[in-house]
Amino acid sequence: MLLKRYTGNLLLLILLFLLLAFFFLGDVFIPKALDFSAYPMLRSVLVVFLGLFLESIPFLFLGAIASSFIQLFVSEEIIQRMIPKRPLTAIFAAIAAALIIPVCECAIIPVVRRLIVKGVPVHAGVVLLVTAPILNVIVFGSTYYAFQNNPSILYGRIILCVITAVIIGLFIYIFCSKDVVKEEKIELVHEHDHVTSLPSKWTSFIDHTSQEFFMVGRYFIIGALFASVFQVLMDRTILADIGQTPIQGTALMMGIAFVLSLCSSADAFVAASFSHSFLPGSILGFLVFGPMLDLKNVLIMLSCFKQRFVVTYVLLVFAVVFSLCLLAGVMISKGGI
Amino acid sequence: MKSFFIQRLEGLLLLGLGLMIFKLYVSGHLTKLIAPKMVPYALAALFAFLVISLLRMKKQKQSLHNCECESHRESSPAMKVLKYSLFFIPIMLGFILTDFTLSGEVLEKRGMAQQQTPLVSSYDAGKHVNSEKISVTDDNYFEVLDDLLNNLDTIEGKEIELSGFIYREDSFKEKQMAIARLSMSCCVVDATLYGYMVNGNVKNMKTNDWYTITGTLKKGSYKGEAVPVIDLKESKKIKAPEEAYLYENVEIIQ
Numbered sequence: 001m002l003l004k005r006y007t008g009n010l011l012l013l014i015l016l017f018l019l020l021a022f023f024f025l026g027d028v029f030i031p032k033a034l035d036f037s038a039y040p041m042l043r044s045v046l047v048v049f050l051g052l053f054l055e056s057i058p059f060l061f062l063g064a065i066a067s068s069f070i071q072l073f074v075s076e077e078i079i080q081r082m083i084p085k086r087p088l089t090a091i092f093a094a095i096a097a098a099l100i101i102p103v104c105e106c107a108i109i110p111v112v113r114r115l116i117v118k119g120v121p122v123h124a125g126v127v128l129l130v131t132a133p134i135l136n137v138i139v140f141g142s143t144y145y146a147f148q149n150n151p152s153i154l155y156g157r158i159i160l161c162v163i164t165a166v167i168i169g170l171f172i173y174i175f176c177s178k179d180v181v182k183e184e185k186i187e188l189v190h191e192h193d194h195v196t197s198l199p200s201k202w203t204s205f206i207d208h209t210s211q212e213f214f215m216v217g218r219y220f221i222i223g224a225l226f227a228s229v230f231q232v233l234m235d236r237t238i239l240a241d242i243g244q245t246p247i248q249g250t251a252l253m254m255g256i257a258f259v260l261s262l263c264s265s266a267d268a269f270v271a272a273s274f275s276h277s278f279l280p281g282s283i284l285g286f287l288v289f290g291p292m293l294d295l296k297n298v299l300i301m302l303s304c305f306k307q308r309f310v311v312t313y314v315l316l317v318f319a320v321v322f323s324l325c326l327l328a329g330v331m332i333s334k335g336g337i
Numbered sequence: 338m339k340s341f342f343i344q345r346l347e348g349l350l351l352l353g354l355g356l357m358i359f360k361l362y363v364s365g366h367l368t369k370l371i372a373p374k375m376v377p378y379a380l381a382a383l384f385a386f387l388v389i390s391l392l393r394m395k396k397q398k399q400s401l402h403n404c405e406c407e408s409h410r411e412s413s414p415a416m417k418v419l420k421y422s423l424f425f426i427p428i429m430l431g432f433i434l435t436d437f438t439l440s441g442e443v444l445e446k447r448g449m450a451q452q453q454t455p456l457v458s459s460y461d462a463g464k465h466v467n468s469e470k471i472s473v474t475d476d477n478y479f480e481v482l483d484d485l486l487n488n489l490d491t492i493e494g495k496e497i498e499l500s501g502f503i504y505r506e507d508s509f510k511e512k513q514m515a516i517a518r519l520s521m522s523c524c525v526v527d528a529t530l531y532g533y534m535v536n537g538n539v540k541n542m543k544t545n546d547w548y549t550i551t552g553t554l555k556k557g558s559y560k561g562e563a564v565p566v567i568d569l570k571e572s573k574k575i576k577a578p579e580e581a582y583l584y585e586n587v588e589i590i591q
Contacts, residue, residue, distance in 0.1 A: 008342040012349060019353045019428070023360060026432030034433075040440030046430055047437050051370040051525035053427045054358070058375075058382035065385075142522065145585075206392050210347050218423045225426075231526060237448040237506075266523035269585060273450030273529050276562060 041232060049228035053221070055263060056106045056296070060220060061213055063107030067114040068208035072201055076119045083120055090124040091169040095162060098131035104264050105133040105297045110216050113304040116181050123173035127165045130317070133264040133291035134161040143287065146268035147275070152332050153283060160288045160324050167320050168313075180309035219303040223296030227261035230295070234259065241277070249282035250325050254318065257290030264291035281329020289321045343417060348393030350424045355386035357431030365579065369437035371524040372584050438581070439519070439528060441545050445506055449515060449530050449559065466492060471554075473499035478518065478583055482531065485554070485565040492554045492565060497533075500549040500575060503542050504532055514539045515559075516550055516567070520583040528582070534559050537569025547577045 022030075036043040084090045101108075108129060116125045133139070134157065147153040239256065243249035253274070262270055271286050278286075293314060301310050358379055361367040367376060465471050465484040473481050485492055504517035517532030534557055535550065542548060550572045557566030 012342070012345055015346075015349055016352075019349070019356065022429060022432040023356045026429070027364075027435045030433040036434070037436065040442060043434075043436065044439045044443045046434065047370070047439060048526055050427060050430050050434065050437075054361075054367070054379055055371050055375055055524035055526065057354070058378035061382055061385060142585075206389055207344075210344075210351070210389055210393055214347055214350070214421065214424070218420050221423045221426060228526075232443050233446075235446040237446065260526075262527050263523045266521075266527040269520075269522050269529055270527050273447075 044232045045228050048231045049224055052224045052228060052261065052296070056220065056224070057217075059104060059107040060217060061209075062103065063110045064209045064213035064216065066103075066107065067110040067212055068205050070111065070114045070118060071208060072205055074118065079115070079119050083124060087121070087123055087170065087173045090121060091127050091166055091173075094124040094127035094169070095131050095135070095165055098128055098135045101128075101132055101136075103132060104136075105291055105294075106220070106300065108132045109297060109300045109304055110212055113181055121173075122176070122178065122180055123169045126172045126313070127169040130165045130168055130292050131161055134158070134288070138265045139268075139291075142265050143268040146272040150275070150280065153271075153280060153287070156280070156284045156328050156332065157287045160284060160321070160328060163324060164288065164292075164317070164320050168316055171316060176309065176312060180305055182304060182306050216300055216303050219299040220296055223261065223299035227259060227295045230259040231261075236274075243278045243282060246279055246281055246326055246329050249278050250285040250322060250329070253278055253282040253286040254289040254322065254325075257286040258294050260290070261294040261296045262290060267291070279329055280332045281325050284328055285321060285325040288325065289317070292317050292321070343421075344393055346418070346421055348390045350421060350428070351386045351390035351393065353428040354424070355383050355390060357428045358383040358386075361431055366434075366437055369525070369581065372521050372582075374584070375523055437525070439525070441504070444504065444517075444519075444530055447528075447530055448506070449504070449517065449532050466495070470496045470498065473497065475580070475583055478531070479585075489556045489563055489565060493556065495554045496551065497554050497567060498549065498551045499533070500547065500578075501532060502547050502577070503539075503544050504530065505544050511540060512536055512538065514542065514544075516548065518583050519581065520585055522585040531583070534564060534566045535569050536566060539569060539572075542572060542574075547575045549573045549575050 036046070084093050103111075112125045112129050115128075116122055140154065140158070143154045143157055144151075234256070236256075239252060243252045256274075257267070260267075260270070267287060267290050271283050274286070275283055298310065298314065301313070305313075358367070361370065362376070362380065362383070367379065371379060465477065465481045466488045471481060481497075499516060501516040501518045504515045505513075506515075509515075514535050515532040516535050517530055519528050519530055521528045535552065536557075537552070550567070550569060552567035552569045552571075554565050554567060557564060
């Protein structure tokens with residue numbers, strides 16, 4: 001026991017020393033030993049990965065904080081009282097909540113999981129998952145600027161997002177409304193939660209935030225690594241030649257959105273760079289599907305929800321968004337919306 | 338005891354993440370990875386990481402049974418350490434990388450975005466086309482591009498001066514190149530390439546080098562789209578600027 005304690009501490013000390021050594025000297029010695037300029041592709045993958053990581057990490061952490069806050073300070077009774085009983089009302093309440101909450105996809109997933117654990121019905125939680133990344137002012141703004149010549153993209157994005165949320169919410173309500181959250185143990189652990197005094201609540205808040213952050217974070221890192229490989233290796237100029245028909249084009253754009261894993265407030269500009277080679281319906285597929293699902297947030301979902309639920313959710317979102325975008329494409333080409 | 342080890346390991350990793358952000362920020366590399374508008378979030382995260390890291394280092398009395406949400410299920414401590422070690426990837430990358438540019442081959446796979454400009458402020462449309470000589474700066478880059486695209490038929494013969502790096506695609510002829518800039522709206526992941534096609538004696542200008550060029554404008558095409566094209570008159574090699582990216586600063590209007 002004693003020995004074990006010392007090896008642990010020794011290991012930590014060594015790690016601390018390594019961290020500091022790399023902090024001070026990492027960029028002096030390593031680039032000489034390991035010349036990244038000889039491998040421009042590898043360097044680009046690493047740079048893109050680090051960019052993605054730095055962009056998302058504050059929001060992942062915010063999500064962990066919000067989730068711990070709900071866990072420790074919001075009681076089941078409050079939630080029971082706040083959530084409307086009727087499914088359709090609950091769905092629209094969730095859409096309204098998504099409009100107010102200014103977070104994007106990385107932060108919302110752990111929060112939704114925590115809400116479901118606390119007794120929010122699954123259909124309302126899923127609606128929050130679908131709408132929160134798209135329905136906020138920043139995303140509206142960037143979509144508006146990126147598509148100034150084509151306002152139907154902005155309206156289409158908002159309308160399709162709401163319709164998708166309603167359809168998915170109802171489907172989940174009817175077909176799979178329970179047993180979706182991974183590790184029910186969390187609840188059990190906290191049932192014998194006799195922490196009542198404020199200082200110890202504060203301590204367990206820190207505890208919880210940190211654990212949640214590391215649990216979600218490691219899935220995120222794996223997702224971000226995959227996404228940055230695709231980011232660098234995918235030849236977008238070739239893709240553009242394939243995507244002229246509605247069906248292939250839309251499927252392709254949704255696929256691209258999935259692997260690129262862009263943040264929802266930035267994807268509009270990237271979509272705009274595709275706009276001369278894809279139809280408006282396909283562009284909508286990119287803009288609506290991307291924020292709801294991509295490589296990094298499927299992995300985050302897997303850290304929070306049961307596999308069966310994640311698979312259902314992915315297939316459902318794909319099918320609904322795909323068909324809606326094709327319909328919207330027809331309407332736009334007829335001069336609608 | 339094991340969970341205390343994990344707790345301190347988490348503290349150490351948070352410290353590492355904080356130091357990584359700190360190092361990138363003070364060395365000025367942070368804005369090569371994320372846009373200035375995202376920097377405050379990163380700094381807030383830095384602050385939070387350091388605070389929580391310190392708190393994690395302290396031994397907590399009831400932490401043993403309090404919140405081991407997942408540690409019940411996972412048995413092997415080695416496995417756990419392995420999972421945490423994933424976090425060393427970004428930390429180490431932040432410490433050792435010195436060159437944060439995307440390579441030319443990667444850019445070529447993205448291609449230039451021409452048709453739409455991410456114009457984020459209203460300006461006098463036509464202002465730039467009407468002046469005799471157009472000087473392009475970081476601040477008016479998108480305004481000028483937008484103006485030129487909207488007035489392609491009247492720009493013939495106008496003089497333009499701008500800086501950027503040389504960009505080429507396989508399909509470019511010997512006397513063709515593009516003078517390009519990268520723009521980001523959130524982070525390097527969404528970096529988009531904007532640029533002008535340049536015709537002239539450009540054989541000796543190396544791809545990825547930075548130049549300031551002057552030339553006259555005319556209407557031309559890039560991948561079948563009508564775009565402004567520059568006939569090269571003069572060029573001067575310059576050092577790559579500190580702020581290599583253009584930033585699309587979306588502000589909420591009204």
